[in-house]
Amino acid sequence: MSPVTAGVLQMLALIAALALAYRPLGDHMARVYSSEKHYRPEKWIYKVIGANPSAEMRWPAYLRAVLAFSAVSLLFLYLMQRMQGSLPGSLGFSSIDPDQAFNTAASFVANTNWQSYYGEQAMGHVVQTGGLAVQNFVSAAVGMAVAVALVRGFSRSRTGELGNFWSDLVRGTVRILLPISVIGAIVLVACGAIQNFAGIHEVGQFMGGTQQWNGGAVASQEVIKELGTNGGGYFNANSAHPFENPSPFSNLFEVFLILVIPFAMTRTFGRMVGNLRQGYAILATMGVIWIGFTALMMWTEFAHHGPAFEVSGGAMEGKETRYGIAASSIFSVATTLTSTGAVNSFHSSYTGLGGGIQLLGMQLGEIAPGGVGSGLYGMLIMAIIAVFIAGLMVGRTPEYLGKKISTREIKLAACYILITPALVLCFTAAAMALPTPGNSMTNSGAHGFSEILYAYTSGANNNGSAFAGLNADTQWFNSTIGIAMLLGRFLPMVFVLALAGSLAEQKPVPETAGTLRTDKPLYAGLLVGTILIITGLTYFPALALGPLAEGLAS
Numbered sequence: 001m002s003p004v005t006a007g008v009l010q011m012l013a014l015i016a017a018l019a020l021a022y023r024p025l026g027d028h029m030a031r032v033y034s035s036e037k038h039y040r041p042e043k044w045i046y047k048v049i050g051a052n053p054s055a056e057m058r059w060p061a062y063l064r065a066v067l068a069f070s071a072v073s074l075l076f077l078y079l080m081q082r083m084q085g086s087l088p089g090s091l092g093f094s095s096i097d098p099d100q101a102f103n104t105a106a107s108f109v110a111n112t113n114w115q116s117y118y119g120e121q122a123m124g125h126v127v128q129t130g131g132l133a134v135q136n137f138v139s140a141a142v143g144m145a146v147a148v149a150l151v152r153g154f155s156r157s158r159t160g161e162l163g164n165f166w167s168d169l170v171r172g173t174v175r176i177l178l179p180i181s182v183i184g185a186i187v188l189v190a191c192g193a194i195q196n197f198a199g200i201h202e203v204g205q206f207m208g209g210t211q212q213w214n215g216g217a218v219a220s221q222e223v224i225k226e227l228g229t230n231g232g233g234y235f236n237a238n239s240a241h242p243f244e245n246p247s248p249f250s251n252l253f254e255v256f257l258i259l260v261i262p263f264a265m266t267r268t269f270g271r272m273v274g275n276l277r278q279g280y281a282i283l284a285t286m287g288v289i290w291i292g293f294t295a296l297m298m299w300t301e302f303a304h305h306g307p308a309f310e311v312s313g314g315a316m317e318g319k320e321t322r323y324g325i326a327a328s329s330i331f332s333v334a335t336t337l338t339s340t341g342a343v344n345s346f347h348s349s350y351t352g353l354g355g356g357i358q359l360l361g362m363q364l365g366e367i368a369p370g371g372v373g374s375g376l377y378g379m380l381i382m383a384i385i386a387v388f389i390a391g392l393m394v395g396r397t398p399e400y401l402g403k404k405i406s407t408r409e410i411k412l413a414a415c416y417i418l419i420t421p422a423l424v425l426c427f428t429a430a431a432m433a434l435p436t437p438g439n440s441m442t443n444s445g446a447h448g449f450s451e452i453l454y455a456y457t458s459g460a461n462n463n464g465s466a467f468a469g470l471n472a473d474t475q476w477f478n479s480t481i482g483i484a485m486l487l488g489r490f491l492p493m494v495f496v497l498a499l500a501g502s503l504a505e506q507k508p509v510p511e512t513a514g515t516l517r518t519d520k521p522l523y524a525g526l527l528v529g530t531i532l533i534i535t536g537l538t539y540f541p542a543l544a545l546g547p548l549a550e551g552l553a554s
Contacts, residue, residue, distance in 0.1 A: 007298055007326025010252060011291075014259075014330070021260050026267025026279075032175045033148045033168060034272065042170050051166035058160040059501030062149055065165035066142060066493060070109050073135060074486075078105040080131040081123075090124035091200055091214055103478035108135035110489035111143055111371060113225065113232030113341050113464040114481060116472040120214055120235045125197050132232060133221045137181075140228030141172035143373030146493050147265065148272075150377045153500030154401045155273045160505050162497070176261075177228060184223035184257055191253070192246030193219040218243050226257035229371040231341025231464040239331070239344040240320050251323050251344060255334045262286075262338060262369030265376045273401055277519035282379055284524045289368035289531070290337055293361055297329040300354045300551075318349025329354075336361035339371030341464025348451070348468040355450055355467065356547030362461045363539045364531055365420065371462065377496050383518070384413045384499075386530040390516050390523075399515060402508040412499040419491050421538045423460040423484050428453050428542065430480075437476050442469040446553070450546035455481060460488035 038046070038053055046053050057065065080087070081096035081104060096104065100117060107114040113136075117123075123132070145168035152162050189195050198215030218234045222244050225232055235241040245251055263283065270279020301315050302325055319328040328345040335342050336358045347358055361368075367378040384398075388405050391398030398405040431437040431452050441448040447469075454467035459481040466472070472481065517523060 003324055003326055004298070004302060006324070007330065010327060010330060011294065014252060014255060017256050018259055018263055021256075022264050022267055022283075025260065025264040027271060029144075029176060029261075029265065029268040030271035032171050033163075033268070035171075038167070039174070042167075042174055045170050045174075046166065049166065051164075053164050053167035053170070055164055056161035057164055059149075059162055059497040059504075062162050062165050063494060063497045066146065066497075067490060069138075069165075069169070070142065070490065073138065074105050074109045077108060077131050077135060078102060080127050081105065084124055084127050087124065087126045089126040089197070093122060093124050096122065099475050099478040100473065103482040104132075106482040106485045107464065108132050108230070108232060109139055110462050110485040111139035111228070111230060111339060111374070112459060112462040112485045112489070113230045114459055114466070114472075114485060115232055115236075115464070116478060116481075118236040119233060120216075125216060128221065128234065129217050133217070133224065136221065136224040136228050136230045136232070137173050137177050138169065140177060140224070140230065140372045141169050143371055144172045144176070144261075144265075145169050145373065146496055147373035147376040148268075150380060150496055150500040150503075151269050151272045153503035154380075154403060156504045157402075157506060157508050160501050162500050162504060177224065180227055181220065181224045184227060184253075185220045187253060188219040188222055188250060191250040192242070193222055193250065194243045195219040213243075222254070223257060226254045226340065226342060227261065227372075229258060229262065229338045229340040229375075231335065231339075231343075233342065239342045240346075242322075245344055248323060248327060251327050251331065254342070254344075255331055258334045258338055258340050258342070259290075259369060261372045262375040265373070266369075269376060269380075275401070275519065278401065281519045281524050281527075282376075282383065284521070285527045285531075286367070286369040286375075286379065288524070288528055289364070290333070293337060293357055293368070294330055294333045297333050297354055297357050298326060300351050300357065301325045301329050315349070315351055315354075318346030320344060332358060333361060335465055336463060337364070337366060337368045337370070339366045339374055339462045339464070341458065343465050346468055347454070347465060348447075352446070352547050352549075352551030352553070355454070356543055356551060358465075358467075359450070359454055359457055359543065359547060360535065360539070362457045362463050363421075363424070363543075364535050365417070366461055366463060367531070374462065378492075381413050381416050381496070381499075382531050382534075383527055384409060385417070385534070386523070386527045387516060387518065388413075389530060390526060394514075394516075396514055396516075399509050400518060402511070403503045403506050404509055408502055409499060412495045412502065416492050416495040416499075417534065419495075420460050420488050423488055424453070424456045424539075425542060427456045427460070427480055427484055431456070431476070434476075437474075440471040440474055440477065442471070446546050446550040450550065453542055453546050456484055459484040462489050 081101040085095040149162040196215040200214040239245040266279040266283040270276040387398040387400045451470040
């Protein structure tokens with residue numbers, strides 16, 4: 001069997017698995033966020049935190065709860081790292097430096113999981129499991145809660161109430177993420193991933209010296225890192241490490257975990273707004289972009305120029321022989337089109353155009369299918385923009401799901417789509433203009449520029465994957481990428497929740513013969529075009545200086 005055929009079969013198997021999970025998971029999530037019943041363990045949590053889960057919140061109160069919870073999480077994780085040397089289970093590791101602790105805390109609270117440190121050489125068991133793994137759960141649940149609040153904005157009318165953040169947070173964690181993670185961790189352990197609290201031990205001779213590894217609760221952290229579209233690995237090699245991702249089957253299973261909730265949330269959306277066809281339209285838009293990007297990535301990697309690459313069947317540098325080009329390409333696209341950031345190959349070693357595809361996937365806003373929650377609300381923002389553009393074409397006031405898209409809604413949507421590009425391009429320009437940050441680049445020219453552009457694109461879009469080759473463990477990059485991660489995560493949420501509140505206050509607009517049908521293939525095509533054009537106009541100059549220049553020169 002040729003490598004290309006094997007890649008196509010893996011894609012077909014992945015699509016089949018996602019299709020099987022789509023309906024039951026999507027319906028389950030809709031029931032979770034629509035139910036008025038509180039389970040006993042959830043009541044205990046509400047009592048501990050002093051929250052009333054039945055109290056409805058308007059968007060300012062919902063936003064304050066999101067920010068307050070995230071601020072406390074940031075402080076707690078920062079202090080855990082700063083006190084690591086005094087904590088049990090630290091494996092003898094010292095406390096983390098202030099700039100590194102801030103960067104890591106911001107990273108995991110923002111659902112980014114950017115890592116400028118070697119996990120197996122810096123973090124002990126308590127920080128890994130009690131700090132980082134916990135944030136993998138709750139930061140994902142925060143994104144899902146904000147998405148559900150926006151969906152309620154479409155489904156409700158003549159009220160500004162969007163639900164209760166504390167209820168949405170707890171339910172998303174207890175009823176969705178935890179059960180799937182338990183099952184997924186068992187699957188990964190069966191595949192060969194480790195799960196223990198072993199200390200540092202020798203595993204044999206390596207290049208004339210002794211090689212040492214520490215154990216850890218790897219399988220349980222690996223599953224939520226993928227399921228919650230987080231991405232931070234227990235080991236520096238991330239999902240290329242055999243302790244995290246032992247086999248081709250576990251590799252495909254991890255890709256499934258990355259994609260299953262973001263895709264299934266489109267059915268949750270359709271179910272909650274009372275029109276499943278609307279969810280299918282969003283699903284089709286996400287699916288077209290994901291499949292198209294995967295096909296392009298496989299083509300660029302298999303068709304790399306040069307006799308050495310032709311003999312080996314493509315560009316194998318930086319890729320695990322356990323997976324090969326096809327599985328590495330599938331994983332790479334899945335992780336950059338979502339906010340996952342996990343890697344099973346060295347992104348810097350991809351072809352110039354392959355690196356451009358990875359960058360563009362993040363620059364789209366990670367909406368195909370995107371992160372858990374963030375992918376759905378990002379796509380719905382783009383849906384509003386597409387409806388507005390269609391309304392301008394025909395001279396009609398735009399409407400979406402029975403809600404008028406007026407000046408206020410468009411301003412909020414425009415602010416949302418401008419925040420991340422502003423962060424990426426401004427920080428990249430500053431790093432290239434100042435003398436010190438450039439010293440962190442391993443490569444010069446177009447590839448070196450791509451290293452810095454990728455770092456800020458990954459940080460501001462809350463992805464977390466690294467192009468590698470860039471020494472990001474400096475005060476400049478730890479601080480600026482940390483700021484980019486926090487602003488890139490929480491500023492957009494401000495506009496999403498404000499938009500949700502504005503929509504919820506409207507009364508429904510009756511559908512007429514002139515209403516644009518947003519559940520048809522024509523609209524899905526318009527939405528795809530809108531996404532690509534807006535991103536292309538925004539990022540094309542930067543992409544031309546980096547991956548495009550490198551790809552055309554090779």
